[in-house]
Each structure stands twice: as C-alpha cells, then as structure tokens.
Amino acid sequence: MNDLIRIKGKRKLKGEVTVSSCKNSAVAILPAVVLASEVVKLYDVPEIEDVKVLIKLLNLLNIDVRVSDDELTIDPTNIANVDLLDEDVMKLRASYYFMGALLGRFRHVKMYSPGGCNLGPRPIDLHLKGFEALGATITQEGNVIEISAEELKGDDIYLDFASVGATINIMLAACFARGRTTIENAAKEPEIIDISSMLNKMGAQIRGAGTSEITINGVTRLKGCIHDIIPDRIEAGTYIIAAAACGEDVTVNNVIPQHIEALTSKLEEMGVRLEQGSDYVRVFESEDLKPIDIITQPFPGFATDLQQPLTALLTKVDGDSHVEETIYLERFKHCAELNKMGADIEVAPGKSTIHGGKQLHGTDIFATDLRCGASLIIAGLMAEGETVIHNAYHIYRGYDSIVEKLRAIGAEIK
Numbered sequence: 001m002n003d004l005i006r007i008k009g010k011r012k013l014k015g016e017v018t019v020s021s022c023k024n025s026a027v028a029i030l031p032a033v034v035l036a037s038e039v040v041k042l043y044d045v046p047e048i049e050d051v052k053v054l055i056k057l058l059n060l061l062n063i064d065v066r067v068s069d070d071e072l073t074i075d076p077t078n079i080a081n082v083d084l085l086d087e088d089v090m091k092l093r094a095s096y097y098f099m100g101a102l103l104g105r106f107r108h109v110k111m112y113s114p115g116g117c118n119l120g121p122r123p124i125d126l127h128l129k130g131f132e133a134l135g136a137t138i139t140q141e142g143n144v145i146e147i148s149a150e151e152l153k154g155d156d157i158y159l160d161f162a163s164v165g166a167t168i169n170i171m172l173a174a175c176f177a178r179g180r181t182t183i184e185n186a187a188k189e190p191e192i193i194d195i196s197s198m199l200n201k202m203g204a205q206i207r208g209a210g211t212s213e214i215t216i217n218g219v220t221r222l223k224g225c226i227h228d229i230i231p232d233r234i235e236a237g238t239y240i241i242a243a244a245a246c247g248e249d250v251t252v253n254n255v256i257p258q259h260i261e262a263l264t265s266k267l268e269e270m271g272v273r274l275e276q277g278s279d280y281v282r283v284f285e286s287e288d289l290k291p292i293d294i295i296t297q298p299f300p301g302f303a304t305d306l307q308q309p310l311t312a313l314l315t316k317v318d319g320d321s322h323v324e325e326t327i328y329l330e331r332f333k334h335c336a337e338l339n340k341m342g343a344d345i346e347v348a349p350g351k352s353t354i355h356g357g358k359q360l361h362g363t364d365i366f367a368t369d370l371r372c373g374a375s376l377i378i379a380g381l382m383a384e385g386e387t388v389i390h391n392a393y394h395i396y397r398g399y400d401s402i403v404e405k406l407r408a409i410g411a412e413i414k
C-alpha cells in the first residue's frame with residue numbers, strides 16, 4: 001500500500017458516494033465471535049486494515065475466517081484459547097475486545113496490551129475494573145496482561161466515564177457470567193446497540209443498549225447468527241464535511257441520519273445547505289458560511305472523531321471558530337499540519353481556536369492518526385496546488401477505498 005496520498009485541490013466535488021459499514025462496530029463484532037459456538041456470517045464488513053489485523057488474530061485462535069467480497073464466514077467451532085502474544089495485537093486499540101470475549105468464554109486470557117492511535121493517554125482502567133467486579137483477577141507484567149476467574153458472577157458496575165470500549169468489553173465478559181450484570185453510566189454510541197443486537201441474535205440476554213443502563217443476564221452458550229453491520233457514521237460525517245468544504249452537489253448514501261444529528265445540525269447552523277433523506281444526506285454548494293463553536297461529547301453529543309475533519313473546513317470560514325475536546329484533550333495534532341498549509345489555528349490544552357477566512361495551499365504534511373489523516377485529505381481538497389500527505393497508512397485503517405471514492409466524485413487524488 002503506497003504510503004503517500006497526493007491531491008490537486010480546488011476541484012468541485014459532484015456525484016454520489018456510498019458509506020461503508022462501521023469500523024468501530026466491526027472491530028468489536030469480530031472479537032465477539034469468540035463467544036459463539038457455531039458459524040457467524042457477517043455482511044458488509046469494511047475492507048480496512050484494522051479488520052485485516054483482527055482476522056489474523058482470530059486465525060491465531062484457530063478460528064477459520066472465509067472472506068468473499070465483503071462477506072465474512074467465521075467458524076469458531078475449533079477455537080483454541082492460545083495466548084495472544086503477537087505484535088499484531090499492538091496495531092490497534094480494539095484488540096482489547098479479545099480480553100472481554102476470551103475472559104467471558106474461557107474465564108482466562110493472556111495477551112499484549114492494546115496499541116492504536118496516539119491521542120494521548122488511553123488507559124483501560126474502566127475495562128479492568130469491570131472485569132474485577134465480575135470476579136476476575138488481573139496481573140500485568142510489562143505489556144502482557146493476564147486475566148482469569150474461577151467463576152464469573154454478575155454484578156452492578158458503575159462507569160466513572162461513559163467509555164465506549166469499557167461498555168462493550170464488560171458486555172462481552174458478562175454474557176456467560178452467572179446471574180445479572182448491570183452497567184451504569186454506559187456509553188450510548190450506535191455501535192453498542194449494533195453489537196448488542198448481534199449478541200442477542202446469538203442467544204445473549206442484553207437489554208438497554210443505547211441507554212445509560214445496560215443489563216446482561218448470563219446464559220450458558222451462544223449459537224451462530226447472520227449480521228449486517230451498521231453504516232459508519234464517522235465515515236459519513238467525513239464525506240459530508242468534505243462536500244460542505246468543496247462540493248457542488250454531493251449525495252452521501254447509506255447514512256442513518258439519527259447517528260449524525262449533532263454534525264448536521266452544526267453544519268446547518270453554519271449555513272451549509274443540506275437535504276436529508278431516510279438513508280442519505282445531500283450537500284449543496286454553500287457560500288458565506290458562519291463560524292461555530294464545537295464541544296465534543298459522548299453520543300449523542302458532537303463526536304470527537306469528527307472535530308478533526310471539521311477543523312479543516314473551519315479554516316476557510318470567516319471569523320473565529322472554537323473546538324473544545326472533552327474526550328481526548330490532546331487530539332489536536334492535525335492543527336500544526338493545517339497551519340503548514342496556511343491555516344491560523346491556536347491550540348491550548350483541550351481546545352483550539354480557528355482564525356478562519358484562509359485559503360490553504362498545498363505542501364507536504366504528515367498524518368499522525370486516523371481522523372487527523374481525514375482532516376488533511378479535506379484540507380488537500382480545499383487547497384491551491386498539490387498536497388502530499390505522508391503516513392497515509394493511518395487513513396487506510398478506517399476509511400475503506402477513500403481515494404477511489406473521492407476520485408469518483410471529481411477529486412484529483414491518488
């Protein structure tokens with residue numbers, strides 16, 4: 001995979017783009033198959049690097065995965081609970097879902113601690129607190145973590161922060177725990193509803209996903225199922241922002257509008273002209289956009305994953321816009337790169353001020369994480385001249401065929 005993306009900017013985007021299915025669902029659903037005793041069939045799995053890595057980890061557990069187009073047939077009947085001490089574990093943070101799944105199924109797991117985007121400290125203390133509440137003991141030697149339990153017994157677990165990962169990981173570990181587990185202050189992201197509905201199809205008894213209180217009544221076995229992963233709301237938001245930045249008339253298909261309400265209402269507040277259907281958002285060329293203030297929040301608030309792409313658009317909007325991060329205080333590495341292109345963004349701890357009204361110009365810039373990379377692509381589409389984005393592998397972790405999709409709506413990108 002070539003690690004540079006080259007963009008000749010200021011092409012008007014026009015046409016239709018279709019969103020793939022949700023990365024942050026897929027990366028939880030694949031490890032969750034460990035809990036199944038029969039074949040699981042997944043439709044619309046995004047062809048992204050993170051999925052490829054997780055398939056290799058499933059293979060390490062002697063789980064057969066057959067890929068045909070974007071359908072996966074996963075056969076866990078010969079699963080072996082081997083230690084996951086492979087460097088692939090460190091390639092993505094979501095590998096930590098194998099902790100909850102293997103603990104839940106076998107009451108033992110030994111693996112490397114996760115890796116993933118550098119968005120500042122990303123502890124997993126809430127995950128581990130949940131596992132301990134279910135009766136597990138945890139030992140950590142260096143970056144090897146071992147979790148085991150004589151027996152897993154349901155308990156009431158309160159999350160100090162509505163963590164997406166902790167909510168899902170505890171849900172996985174609790175599926176076979178004896179009795180009832182409740183997760184208070186649970187995260188409410190759509191991905192949590194998606195994985196809970198798949199587990200319930202397999203015979204789990206999970207109620208309340210999507211609300212701040214989830215209950216799991218333990219069962220003894222999960223069968224197989226067929227599951228269609230929800231569309232990726234962050235990918236959808238990224239293309240909608242790109243269209244608002246340099247689109248003439250772009251329709252983004254395969255969207256669940258309720259999943260991106262915080263974004264679309266903010267864009268409308270800015271003066272972006274949108275038409276929303278039941279499964280698409282159409283963006284028309286919009287002039288004289290107004291600056292706005294953004295505060296990131298857990299769902300249904302404004303998604304932290306979209307503040308970086310939106311920042312690129314805000315560089316051209318006259319006036320000062322403000323972004324405040326309440327989820328990842330250090331998620332501002334894209335600003336220095338945008339400033340190399342002529343933006344004028346000030347960064348303070350947990351917040352940025354974008355002095356807009358600037359015309360960006362192309363130059364060499366460096367992606368530092370997945371959504372930073374998306375922000376730089378949008379900047380390249382807006383900029384005069386050629387932009388060369390280095391470390392493009394970050395982008396391929398979470399955006400299926402982004403170069404092809406943008407080229408198909410008129411971008412000059414390769």
Ligand code: EPZ
Pocket residue numbers: 023024027093094117121122123124125126127128161162163164165166187304305327328329370371398
């Ligand atoms: C998920 O990460 C997503 N990743 C992130 O998307 C997303 O930004 C994030 O949720 C917030 O929406 C996946 O789903 C694979 P959290 P996650 O646990 O689960 C702190 C992308 O670009 N925290 O809700 O790791 C943590 O440090 C990625 O697709 C603890 O302190 O997010 C952070 O400040 C980036 N202790 C905050 O909570 C814990 O045990 C949010 O974390 C867990 C989290």
